[in-house]
Amino acid sequence: MTSSSFALPALDLSHISYIASIQEHIDRVIDDLLASFPLVEQLSADERRGIIARYTAVLEGNFIYWMTGAYLSVRSEEARSIILDNLREEVRDCHPGMLRKFAMAAHAAPKDSDALAVYRNLSNVRLFIGRLSPAPILVTMAFFECFIQRFMAYLAEVAQRQGSLEQEYTDVHGVCDITHTQELFRALAAEMALMQDPLPEAVLLEGVEVLGTLIETIIRPSVVGLPQS
Numbered sequence: 001m002t003s004s005s006f007a008l009p010a011l012d013l014s015h016i017s018y019i020a021s022i023q024e025h026i027d028r029v030i031d032d033l034l035a036s037f038p039l040v041e042q043l044s045a046d047e048r049r050g051i052i053a054r055y056t057a058v059l060e061g062n063f064i065y066w067m068t069g070a071y072l073s074v075r076s077e078e079a080r081s082i083i084l085d086n087l088r089e090e091v092r093d094c095h096p097g098m099l100r101k102f103a104m105a106a107h108a109a110p111k112d113s114d115a116l117a118v119y120r121n122l123s124n125v126r127l128f129i130g131r132l133s134p135a136p137i138l139v140t141m142a143f144f145e146c147f148i149q150r151f152m153a154y155l156a157e158v159a160q161r162q163g164s165l166e167q168e169y170t171d172v173h174g175v176c177d178i179t180h181t182q183e184l185f186r187a188l189a190a191e192m193a194l195m196q197d198p199l200p201e202a203v204l205l206e207g208v209e210v211l212g213t214l215i216e217t218i219i220r221p222s223v224v225g226l227p228q229s
Contacts, residue, residue, distance in 0.1 A: 105166030140207030
């Protein structure tokens with residue numbers, strides 16, 4: 001069973017099978033992303049700094065915006081409750097501040113060049129969220145929560161090699177995002193229960209592709225032809 005496995009509410013068998021297929025696709029995408037990342041021990045100090053800085057530039061000011069878009073888009077009370085709990089935790093525990101402290105301890109606070117490196121693909125994600133399409137946004141956010149949880153060990157090692165002892169952000173998100181992923185798939189199931197026919201898989205997975213490209217930019221800005229930091 002994968003880290004994003006979850007218990008589905010009452011749905012017909014076609015919906016259950018469809019969501020399971022989406023979940024399996026997300027797991028494969030994450031596997032491929034993580035396998036493509038350079039070995040931490042092969043990164044230079046500047047490359048390590050850039051990864052942390054670009055990650056911070058993306059997450060610090062955008063994750064709550066993305067999750068708010070999910071909240072505004074959904075129709076089911078169950079999905080609203082799940083997303084509201086996620087947002088409440090982000091704000092109550094000051095996750096953006098936790099991330100900023102993590103970046104500063106690794107001497108990797110974002111610069112203008114880091115923001116520029118992710119700008120184009122970050123804008124694409126913002127525009128995707130702005131469509132307020134509930135099921136595709138929930139799939140995208142479930143993908144991202146699952147990715148973050150699995151990415152934390154890599155990010156922690158990058159920071160350690162930068163001389164940082166600050167691990168609160170990576171420790172917290174290496175655990176809490178397992179539950180967040182499960183809950184977002186439960187929210188997706190609640191939304192799909194209101195739909196007569198599932199959306200085409202390509203539509204549901206569009207955000208996964210857009211966000212996956214942004215993640216690649218965080219690790220290797222040159223992969224998508226953007227300026228290096």
